[in-house]
Amino acid sequence: MVALVSLRAYRRFVVVAYRFLPLIVAYLRDRRRFLIVGRSRQVSRETQRERAAILLETLLTLGPTFIKLGQLLSTRPDILPKAYIEVLSSLQDDVPPAPWAESKLVIEEELGDVDEVYDDFDTEPISGASLGQVYLAEYAGEQVAVKIRRPGIESLVEADLKVLRWSIPILVRFIGEGRAFSLDSLADEFAKTIRQEMDYSRERDILAEIRGNFAGTDAIDIPEPIDPLCSPRVLTMEYIPGTKINEIESLDEKGLDRTELATTLQEVYLQMIIKDGVFHADPHPGNLAVKDDGTIIFYDFGMSSTVDPFIQEKIVEFYIAVANQDIDAILDTLIDMGTLSPTADREVMGNVLELAIADARGENIEQYRVNQIIEQVESTIYEFPLRLPRNLALVLRVATVVEGVCVTLDEDFDFISVATDYLSEQGYREETVKRLATEAGEQVQDTAEALFTVPPKLNRVLDTVERDNLTVNVQIDDENHVLDKLAKRISYSIMVAVGLLSASIIYSFTGQWRISVAILALTLPMVFFLYRSFKQPTGLRARPQFTRQGMRQQRQRDEER
Structure with missing residues (x-):
């Protein structure tokens, strides 16, 4: 083999x-x-x-x-x-389905004779894909869908x-x-x-897990797997018919509220991504349908993924930052998630985000769409040397596709407003504020401790320098000298901070202003070196097309085309 x-x-x-x-x-x-x-x-x-x-x-x-x-x-x-x-x-x-004779062999190898396993089996597939195809059958008096891995695909x-x-x-x-x-x-x-x-056993497990997460929710319906008829190459599940979610005229004929459908769909994906940590990652209209009573049906869990708690936390911070139009917070979140290089030009990226939000607002300043922000950021992401985490890439794709479906249902659908309301209702915004306040308190405590521990350590260092016993041997393998420049900035910053704190503490507690002045005098050269380090070009710079003028020119060229 x-x-x-x-x-x-x-x-x-x-x-x-x-x-x-x-x-x-x-x-x-x-x-x-x-x-x-x-x-x-x-x-x-x-x-x-x-x-x-x-x-x-x-x-x-x-x-x-x-x-x-x-x-x-x-x-x-x-x-x-x-x-x-x-x-x-x-x-x-x-893609065109494989011949029934080949699919039949797969079922027989996995489950046994088709006529003995199922009460009835329709040999014409209802859908065909590159890795598998789906048939309708009857089992125990109920209609089921049978997903079969394409023969010879392995x-x-x-x-x-x-x-x-x-x-x-x-x-x-x-x-x-x-x-x-x-x-x-x-x-x-x-x-x-x-x-x-290709592993239908995994899809069965994911399907069952997500179905369990929404067990108490009447707004959506997920097919139940038929365990005795599931294997790595065959997945048998409950068949739930419905109207495709993008068939607007049919939905209107049934008297369904399309804005409510869009809101439900958005909230379901928010729960999957930021609460449950496991999500259906292929929400195109072919995998979404609606029952006559307005219940949304989810099909095909082959493309699914998980989100770790850290990314969940950062996604919440991203939504809140976008809702608050806090550009710095958006940039910090993108950097934390690994989608943006820490050495990227923050001013240029800030301009990109400002333009993205301004373009997305339209006439109503409160109406702006997250997918337009993502698209603008993705355009600049391509120009920076970074690695977009796979799970986050799927989250971005899901967010964009879901909003496309929501806008199809309701052209005035406000993605950010729904997300913000959901975060508030679920307590995420309050939790985020409390967590940030706790982190700020810890930083204040650390700073207070440093006020009393750093001066004695600095005194010992100065004594060592005075005795000419201080030796520093640093070797950094950095082709672009980025780490070297960052290390210098950090060193200068620490020495300036320590000098200022030491002078303040000594004057406050002892009244010895001469010693304080002497420490400040020693600190002044470090201030100069720190200022000069920021004047020197360092790190990765963005290309000129990402300036405000460049973005306007690009939009004009796109409109002309």
């Missing part, structure tokens, strides 16, 4: 390389890499869209694994530009994963350092994701 997979991988590598060669050559031409003639060129947004369309067609041609790869790439603005993200976001996992996926693993070292030689870091982590991340999605 391993030998067959390897042989298939060699053949696939040649096919994949041939398909991607035109895009690779175009990219190298843009970068002016290994070309004798010609010069580098700026790529317009329209050209990027044309190439993204070619990439989309290439992924569809290469089959199931690469369709899933395209869907994953559509959540990674740290790897692809915004134009590519927009095009790949339309990638639909909809060997194809494993071969394609080998191709991706072989390709990564080649690709990283031709791209920037920051995106190389993100791309290098993508192969392992994608392998884990697609293997999880």
Whole structure:
């Protein structure tokens, strides 16, 4: 089996390389890499869209694994530009179903004879995807949905994963350092994701867990898995029919309140992400339906994920910061979550966020949409060397897709207002304020302790310096000297703070103003060095297109197109 997979991988590598060669050559031409003639060129947004369309067609041609790869790439603005993200976001996992005879073999291998296991089985699938397909059947007098893993998909996926693993070292030689870091982590991340999605036992567990989290909620309905008929390759669950959530006319005919539906959908995802920590990660309209009584139905939990408590806490802080229009708090939260480099130009990024919020407000200053903020930030994220955490990438994707569904239901839907109300009702805003107050109190306590512990330590250090016994040996391996500059700033800041505190304490408690003046005199050079360190350019600077003027020009170019 391993030998067959390897042989298939060699053949696939040649096919994949041939398909991607035109895009690779175009990219190298843009970068002016290994070309004798010609010069580098700026790529317009329209050209990027044309190439993204070619990439989309290439992924569809290469089959199931690469369709899933395209869907994953559509959540990674740290790897692809915004134009590519927009095009790949339309990638639909909809392929012709496998013949019934092949699917029947899968059921028989996993559960036994179809006629003995099920009362009745409709051999025409109701949906088909790259990794599996869904049929309707009857079991114990009830209608059920049977999801079957596509026959032979395992060997194809494993071969394609080998191709991706072989390709990564080649690709990283031709791209920037920051995106190389993100791309290098993508192969392992994608392998884990697609293997999880092929494991229907895991999907069954996730489905059951999320269903349990909403057991007391009448506003949504999640199919119940039929445990005796579930296996790693077959998932049998309750079948719940409904109207697709984007069929607006049908919803209106049934007299349903679409604003209420949008609010419920948003609150459900907020609970999954920031309270439960496990969420349905594929909320496109094909996976959401509505019963006649207004209950929202969730289908297909193959793409799902978890959120750790730290990210949950930061997401709450992000929503609150956006609601309060606190730009500094938004930047701090993005940095804490790892979506923005700590060395990024805060002033430039602040301008980007201000423009994003201003553009999103529209005529009503209270109406602005979080997905527009995310899109603006994603455009700048691509230019910075960072790695966007996978789970957070899925959260961003879910937030954007969910808002798209909500706006389809109600064009005036206020995403932030609903999120803010939910956070207030659930006590998150109050908890955040209390936590920040507690942290501030701890910092004050630490500072107070330092007032009494730092001066004696400083006195010992000065005695050591006076005896010429102080030796400092520091070696930092930092190509751009960022750590060295940061260390100097920290050192200067500490010495200035200690000097000022020491002078104040000595004068307050002893009245010895001469000693205080002497300490201040020793501190003045440190103040000068600290000021000079901030005047020197350090760290990573943003490109000029992220200035306010550049953003206006970009919007004008987009409108002209």
